[in-house]
Amino acid sequence: MAVTIREVAARAGVSVGTVSNVLNDRANVTPDVVARVRAAIAELGYVRNDAARQLRAGRSRGIGLVVLDIGNPFFAAVARGAEQRAAEEGLVVLLGSSEQDRAREDAYLDLFREQRVNGVLVSPASDDLAALERLAASGIPVALVDREAAGSGFASVAVDDEEGGYLATTHLLGLGRRRIAFVGGPLTTRQVADRLAGARRAVGNAPGATLEVHETAGTTVLHGRAAGEELRGRPERPDAVFAANDLVAVGVLQALTLLGGVRVPDDIALVGYDDIDFATAAVVPLSSVRQPAELIGRTAVDLLLRQGNGALPAADAAIRFRPELVVRASTSG
Structure with missing residues (x-):
């Protein structure tokens, strides 16, 4: 369950308004209070929700997609397939290219988490999946694209x-x-x-x-x-x-x-x-x-939708296509 701003305020021993001031970088907060609030945010794992108007639905209309290199036509085709399938469900794909850089990948994942996307598709830049584990723990479905990770518990769509x-x-x-x-x-x-x-x-x-x-x-x-x-x-x-x-x-x-x-x-x-x-x-x-490529993108969106509906445990979904x-x-x- 998502941590609320009230919980952050209680942990830091300040008012909700003070937490809001810190989040908005207002100058009327002393450095020691800022430090306490930020420490509480880190301890509780609070994520600011910039899509508050969509909270009634519990999610935005977006699906996050992070690929290794959007300059590669293969990943462009994966994105096209994902967009086509998402559009059929009234959803949009928010696309990021990590350029095989972990820090850049993490920045996109943080953004998608803040936006409360319906799910995230990612072709990881490394074998370290800790950021994806945190994303899944926050209640956002995750699926790996063009990549498998046996034993990780993540759904995946890949080619052998x-x-x-x-x-x-x-x-x-x-x-x-x-x-x-x-x-x-x-x-x-x-x-x-x-x-x-x-x-x-x-x-x-x-x-x-x-x-x-x-x-x-x-x-x-x-x-x-x-x-x-x-x-x-x-x-x-x-x-x-x-x-x-x-x-x-x-x-x-x-x-x-x-x-x-x-x-x-x-x-x-x-x-x-x-x-x-x-x-x-x-x-x-x-x-x-x-x-x-396009089928990989479409299938990955299907996996996210099935996870979001509670119809598919992530660990049970590892789809592998045969190369030709x-x-x-x-x-x-």
Whole structure:
């Protein structure tokens, strides 16, 4: 149950009006009283409600969504699916992009908590889910998007990224490629780590095959281009590249073909991940592992609605879609 301003006032030994003055940063409160009020707020976990007019309904009409990178078309498609499903219920999606930054993610979560949103969808920037646990404890349903967290108690909608990495790498190995390079990062991002784990499993099943890892600071075209330039300049290049997502793959492709004269797939076969529109529009159309992005967004909203209606315990809802390999010219010749 939400902590009230009266409880804060009682804990601090002041009036409700004084607490209001502190919350609104008014100058007519002494520093020691401000300190007492803020200490009471922290102890009780009080969250200011800026959507008071909507309290009768218990919630705002908003659903919070925090993605890792809204510049990635995959997450834009997830958001589109979430918006479509939310609109069917008369709800709106409030979108934030963490840029894989925990502090930025936490700031969005705090904002959504203050706004008393109907629920929060998030693709976490790290394995530390403490902020999400606090959000759920305040009565706001939470679901993980494009991410699983076994044993966390959170509902989740994701694709089996390890299986996706295995599919991509097995495809390259099936073409007779034996010097595989994985390009992507940071490796602390769960999705990247899972895709790499799948690649390692596939290489481990192929005698004579090797896997080298080129960790990047992010998953943009520029990160992929920098990695591709490094690979291109080596005396002994890999004969295949599995990129952590399609943006990285496009960057690698640019560095190899447009800047370096390397033939794809003749010299280096290339597979991406996500199957965004850029994959088909690239100078050499990219083979890629497809994720049902819009369906992920729609399904995640469904999970929130079912939790909010009391029809679904969060711990019972872990939905996992299977990835699909789409073969194009970057591996088929």
